[in-house]
Amino acid sequence: MTKAATPVLAPALEWPGRTNEEWHRSRLDRFALETRKVAPLGKKTTQALPSDPQWAGQLRFIDGALAGAALDPALKAQGVVFGPLSDAPASVKQFLAATEALCDTLASSHHYQALEFGAVLHIPASLIVEKPFLVHITETRNGGLTVPHVSVQADRLSQAALVVRSDSPAHTPFTSHSATTVELADGAIFRLCDLQDHNLEAAVLDHSFARLGRDVQFFHWSACLGGGTVKTRFEFSLEGEGASLKTHGLYFGIGDQHKDLRIATTHRAPNTTSYALYKGAVRDRSRTIFQGLIEVSPQAPRTDAYLSNKNLILNDGARADSLPQLKIDTNDVKCSHGSTTGKVNEDEVFYLTSRGFSRDEARLLIAEGLFAELIDEAPEPLREELSRRVEDSLRSPPVASGSP
């Protein structure tokens, strides 16, 4: 891996202003980062979780405290580290310091200043783990700030998968400022699945980062379902020759949700590839913003990059912004993006109505079909639940104004 890609830390960081393009469409004050305090941690009652054949290991956090843990003993014996952040080996701590140094505004460095708890997963070299790991973070503390961090380090030629779920019961307004940082050494293959399902009063901020070494294959799958105000950024840095990235994401806007999602992929080495597919649907009075940047540095000839964003607007008054971006600094590349925004295809609706479906039913079936392609790529244990969630999101009655 090259160190050259790490920018020099700005001597003094500032809060992002309105002129910061990334924050142009979302209000920083919605996150109350300066006023909300980190709530006291919940009671520490760690229990061994019953073994579940679906998972290689599980970590359960409630209100910042580790409530349950399980790890396949065979994996532990082979050197897998999977536990709270306090168990992080030196190499993970080093990586954490490096990602903190990448912070470009106070909004991102706030996470490291307020960092409260988290999980670490370290896979030793050449180890292949078949089943996914699960980190499940639940928040019930009212009105406070929660700052979880998940750090992943996969050594050379290892293979593994991790699912991170975060949720909170209804009617507990709070701010979550999370981050997931991933460092993948040469030849590693890793799948990360991110399922955000907070309540509709939560303000969710996320600044995540992944560094891909030589010939790494990284697949990132995300579903952004919950949260009242959501602002996320995932930076993917392709630093080793031949690294390849696939990112898939789905998001919904319901009621008054505001979701501003950004992915930024930077190709910094030759022969790297990235493929991104993001699909969203908005209804009621919600608004989604998708920002997808592909950046190619002069050191990355033979880059092949593609990004696709598709938005479905289900009723008038809902709003979807799409901002795909290309920043290309060398010529031997193949880079493109596509973006479509619209309603359900009328021809398809007509076809289904001629087969006896009602108009409404036909529209719902087509919308569900749009997301099926993404759900098929999600980790096996989550697929059924995700299908159900998509169905609920599309079919539930309109959320009245003012109520979450």
Next chain:
Amino acid sequence: MSNETIPDNLTADNFADGYKYGFSTPEKSLVKSAKGLSEEVVRQISAAKNEPSWMLAYRLKALETFYKMPMPVWGADLSGIDFDEIYYYAKASSESATSWDDVPEDIRNTYDRLGIPEAEKKFLAGVGAQYDSEMVYHNLQKNLTDQGVIFSSPEDAVLNHPDIIRQYFGTVIPHTDNKFAALNTAVWSGGSFIYIPKGVHVDIPLQAYFRVNTKSFGQFERTLIVVDEGAFVHYIEGCTAPVFTKDSLHTAVVEIVALPGARVRYSTIQNWSNNMYNLVTKRAFAYENATVEWVDGNIGSKVTMKYPAIFLMGKGAHGEVMSIAFANKGQEQDTGTKIMHFADDTSSVVTAKSISKSGGISSYRGIIKAAAGLRNIRSKVECDALLLDASAKTNTYPVMDIQSDDVSMEHEASVSKISEEQLLYLMSRGIGEAEASMMIVNGFIDPLVKQLPMEYAVELNRLIELEMEGSVG
């Protein structure tokens, strides 16, 4: 391709950087404002034009706005502009002539070298020629004058058609729109005023040619085109400047009003010298069933920031933008399109192509907006960038802001180099690498070139060939 398409007068002397219009004529201004911007300069410009007081008042209000507004923090680097180092007004001829014989000889020679009088004879219905601040020539075919078509300088229109000016001037682009629109409104001079009466089709194009001849000069032309119900016009604009050691500024404002059922096509081939800051605001309002088309070529200038906009105000209106940008060494072409859908059944198509080489930067910056509650909106945007060498750069920053559910919006962008497969194919047929590359580039810009009148298509192809010189092999 072969040398036969390059004219004889392109000797090594005036071929520096491939720019053929870099010559200058000794400066002989009759009136020239003091260097720098002040209320005094604005009053001086207004007085030189014998303007009514309402126009002076508007200029002074715009000057205040200019002082108040910040420089744009996005886009190209504009730190090289020093507003105090610029001459805001220079008049080289006492009258605007309607015959080339009446244009002062040295100025006429300039236009002869640019080939304007010859083009007028061959394929234009009317020509306007601006030299520094003032229009020196304006002529329109008699049959069009008889039908009520007006083609004059805006100064002339302020005096002779104040009703139309007061109705439309500054309504499409208010002086508060951006800092450079405010600057233009304060110090505007020259440009074109066109009025096409109801139902009149002007079948052959009208043209204006803008020439800067004074060093450290700012040209601030102002164009207003009003096309009445069911009428049609194609307006073409060309521009060049000498190569001076000091940078010049070109800040135009172009307003187009297409009334119900009208169609307007506005074509520009911008070929400023490589020391020109070209910061232009162009916008059109398209009312019910009207069509507005921008055909925009940006070949020259040091920095261009130009985003032709179409506001689709009436049901059934249609907007189209076709653009090509070529960013060579030291150039930044920051261009794009702004389309606002404000009415039902409106549609828009944007095709943007760019070519970069030798460290040149071309950027596409665009926005497509569909306001809430609209029915049947369709929009398609395609941006393609071609990078000719490893140091070339390109950026694409589109925004799709869709607030209505009955919309079909598509955007596609791609970046590539000259395809090895295509090159191999052509070379295996016995075509040299340079010529094969040129053929591929020609194919790349072909959809746009096709939209131009024959003479301009040939000119654009030749300009691109000149820019391509030495880029292969």
